[in-house]
Amino acid sequence: MSVVESSSVEKHIRAWLQSFIVELNLCPFARPLIADPALRINVCEANNIEQLHYAFLAELDLIQQSSEGEIATSLFVMPNILHSFEDYLDFLGDAEAMLQELALDSTFQLASFHPQYLFDGEDKNSASHFSNRSPYPLIHFLREEMVTAALKNIEMPQQIPERNIALLEGMGRETVAARLNALTSDERK
Template sequence: MIKAQPGYAPAEVEALTRQWVETMVVGLNLCPFAAPVVRDNTLRYAVTPAQEDEALVAAFLAEVELMLKADEHEISTTLFIVPVGLEDFYDYLDHLRLFEDLLEQAGLDGVLQLASFHPAYRFAGVPEDDLSHWSNRSPWPAFHIIREAEMSRALTHYANPEQIPERNIKLLRELGREGLIARFPPFADYC
């Protein structure tokens, strides 16, 4: 994992995350719905300095509120990036569950959903060295806040969306570890 130091620069975290989104997510078409929001500049990159549980919850809820108040043509979706404090994947998963619970408690089921990204992402029951994990590996721990209505509209224009994960796994395995690192060199630091 890329190690964020106490004096990390949020602009650098955002820049590297943008590079990852453009190179890997859009460049490899891992998420066919990402290109339009990147092109339209409606993907918000929210880098939080929060590290402790209470502060992380407050920062997450503030991002949710900001997104809900914004028109989707201004903020379509948000990557809530936590460069310090959730380096451990299992701590990250605990926060993912907490954030999902908070959305449910707020009555936002069916309104917002979360996708998860982490430098040490691992799918349960999959060998540690399998390249399928790289579909959800990012430079920093991040929670992708997605508007469900917008996702539903996007899905109506995409044939067989259930095949996206299989297609991604096949592509990642074909590229191989070295090919992925060549495409996005920072992967060498944490994968």
């Protein structure tokens, strides 16, 4: 993949948030944050793992030093690296280890999204994988306190994954894939 303009990446991510996450209600907590200035989208320009580690730690530090009103949540988007899902999973493991080493694993959660996301044990052609597919590799930083508070306002939150699977399977893999691919079609022209 060639280097992608940051403005295009952010545009694609915002379209994905609206078209997938909000309109399909894949995350019932997302709607209020979409237009909130406290939603941070950081397009990381790293193109090697060392740069990526430094950028991840800088993002973590920025969020930690910011109030919830300043940065409620952050999408750390990596358009120029980790194109392979296996490489992405390796980095995600590193990222989670960094959180633990810094004793921040009870302060922040990391949610994972990738264009080739596959749930372990699921048929590779299942539409369910699209609940965690995004236009680019990204890690979503979530504040644990916000997640806990949001879960209190959702009836039976443990059923969200099952509902998402049923919705996406009902739409069909081809329809869901076309919807995701349409978000970045301007990049391929």
